[in-house]
Amino acid sequence: MREELYKIELAVLLEIANIIADSRGDMIKSLEKALLVLHDNLQLENCVIYRLEEEILNIYASINFNKHQKIISQYRLGEGATGVAAKAKEPVVIENIHNDMLFLNKSGNRTRDMISYIAVPMIVDNKVIGVLASHLSRATQIDFEETVRILTIVSSLVAQAINSHLVIQHEKEQLLDLKQYYKMEWDAKVHNFGDIVGDSPKIQQVFKVIERIAPSDVTVLVRGETGTGKELVAAAIHKRSKRNDGPFIKLNCAAITDTLLESELFGHEKGAFTDAKETRKGRFELADRGTLFLDEIGDISASAQVKLLRVLQEREFERVGGSKTIKVNVRLVAATNRNLEKMVKEGSFREDLYYRLNVIPIDLPPLRERGEDIKLLVNFFLERSMKNHKKSVSLQEDAMEQLMLYPWPGNVREMENTIERIVLMGDENMRAEDIELLLPALENKKPNQTLLSIEEKTLDALELEALKSALHKADGNQTKAAQILGITMRQIGYKIKKYGI
Template sequence: MARVLVVDDEESVCQMLRDLLEAEGYEVVTALEPTKALALLEQLEVNAALVDIRMPEMDGLTFFKLLKERGYAFPVVIMTAYGSTDTAIEAMKLGAFDYVLKPFNIEELLLTLKRAVEVEALAQEARALKKELAGGAPAEELLGRSPAMIEVFKEIGKFADTDYTVLIMGETGTGKELVAGALHRNSRRRQGPFVRINCAAIPENLLESELFGYEKGAFTGATSRKLGKFELAEGGTLFLDEIGEFPLTMQPKLLRVLQEKEFERVGGTKTVRVDVRIIAATNQDLERMVKEGSFREDLYYRLNVVTIRVPPLRERKEDISLLAEHFLRQAASRLGKPVQGFSSEALAILHSYDWPGNVRELRNVCERAVVLAQGMLVLPEDLPLTLREHRELGLEEGELAFKLRSGQTLAEILQDVERTVILKALQEHNFNRTRTAQALGISRRTLHLKLKEYGLGEGKAGE
């Protein structure tokens, strides 16, 4: 019979878990304080532990660290009622078996514990075999508590403290840059620089010198040596945003740096060696681009050592209230306004919308709402018409349909129409900006400006 240790300062939680787990055939020992749990462990062995994060005497992570320092190797499942990004990442980084939220999903909790006990049984066998063979001789905050985001936190925790190249996948505005920042902050390179470069925002003829730097006299106007992003990121992390837009002609040079950790500055002959971790992000389907010949297969595999997919907001609607309240508090504090929350009607509108611009769009909507709010609550009329009446304005069978709204100017109507057309085109072309611009008959730069104008362009809360 497997023995499970439960450590939680709430007696009711300990009793509930004891009843639940004993009914499943486990032997259960409980402790209301970490020090009492340590005393118990000196007298008996356990196969797994469920440990609460927030306890008055000693928090769960500190207790977990003590367990590791004292040589205990059984799986530890962290429990908490608080969906803190840092807590989730730190717990997984320290080696926690899993991370579960209160109130518990009973089936999920039992499945997690079952896997933990099975893993411990295998580990015991491996330790016994080894002993036998040896003859007796281990920023901006990324928010969310939805299951989809908890999985992202777990992935960050697993791979943050490695030097693996990470490819972050996700639609525009999902927060890919925040994931990259979290990977850096929780890595052994955290004391080094975190350098960003947007591969789509820099013209192709300037991208090489931005990445690799140049020597004095390399071209007209190069009056002195300039260090590139790779050298500036020495000892830290280089984040290549929108890697799907990286020019095909320059991809061999990037591949060489990834493989050899060396390059030459533009106009130079001296080889420069660098120690940099690479994190890349894209909203494009790189596998499809490889098949089409617009992205090198060898570079793709070099970048795709570890993949983290950031879910779109429509797949994590449980997080809308959490994110909206966070953005509202930030904006209200910055603007000095007494806005404290959303009315139930306004919140319902936020939840009913599909958010094609994802978290970035939600943030812009919340900031605009704080500006317009007249009282302590954001009301429906403080939200954009595209949210309140998005079903009345759309593309139906290839034709544009909309209603003239009371008090709306022609300019406002045209802006609504243009925004809707652009978003529809983005969705149809899988958020590939080059193809979207071609389909709309505008330049890629014009599209970039339009996305910024409608709150969907580059920003801190986005990729």
């Protein structure tokens, strides 16, 4: 009898080892097969594997546990026989589960036929990663000592298998992250200019201008609607300049009040005004031997314009409240979404400063004129947002078409925010009707004042006018008209149908 049991035990261990060795990805399924071997051959009941996660033992694999029982059968370290086994790193034997307070029966699946409970810790490199446990019933043919010995051997096999599986899973996740990272890096090399994504003729023309002027120290004025990427252009110029090892300093002039703008630009001396408790360098000093990017340059006050003009002419200034002249070596890149020519005529912007700033103008096209780039940008922002939020979202063809037909009045910035909203609120199978719910309502968009010559016109009216003009210039050739407008054939076909041209 003893030899027969010994043979059965060896056969059980061999079968379990083979099951674990042959597991193909689904570790839980393989472990439950192994537990079933213990049940079928040794009559061990309610076999269960707990995994230790953040000081809590949760069921990882089991037989004879329903979904609810798996959820409620959690143990803290030191709680009940299962928790004690994990904390003490020693097997725990409950001889009579019906009168021992250490057996908590959280799952509620104890029956009258069950007599005892044994919990054995699973240990890898002296670290507990879980617990293997089972009940002994009246039908169980092996005693406590034999059960502990068998479960200890099996727990070692299971512990190594789970640990290896988790390590491989972690490495796979790291490889996936690296794959996504390198794909984005590759996309950046193939499609981007720095962080600017685009293949359309208009954006390619911008790239060419940047390449030509970046090595020099000439002042650049970047113009375009809000959200077109003016700061990215400034950064690209800096990265390709001889100053790329120097600082790249930014300031949004519209975000600073008139009283503080001069202090931000030129710095201040201690005691220059009420809150000036210490001497502070301004952006020009911080940008010495580097590049200073001044966004919304059209919003600065008349007094700041005078001082800015002097810095551009003489490369020197005084801090607010100071008398010492400070010389700087700064390359200036300015940006605006306003009509500076109109402001010069109205007298709200100095003409001499305008000419100093407008040495090399770069006009950024709005996204609606970059039809070929929309799909590229959508995929770029989609991948980045999915990586940031660790979520998978896929766009069906009609959903992508919906995004390509949308006019994007807020340009690239609006698209970036919209795609992030789609990732956060969407699912793995996004269709056109889902996208419509997540796109901003066009009625709420204000027409961009820098682009409209007649501010009373609606966006549709301007689009229709541009469409007719392009078709006229192209002698009715839709392909040429689409090239003029910077949109795809699908988009121009949709718009022609929309306006009944």
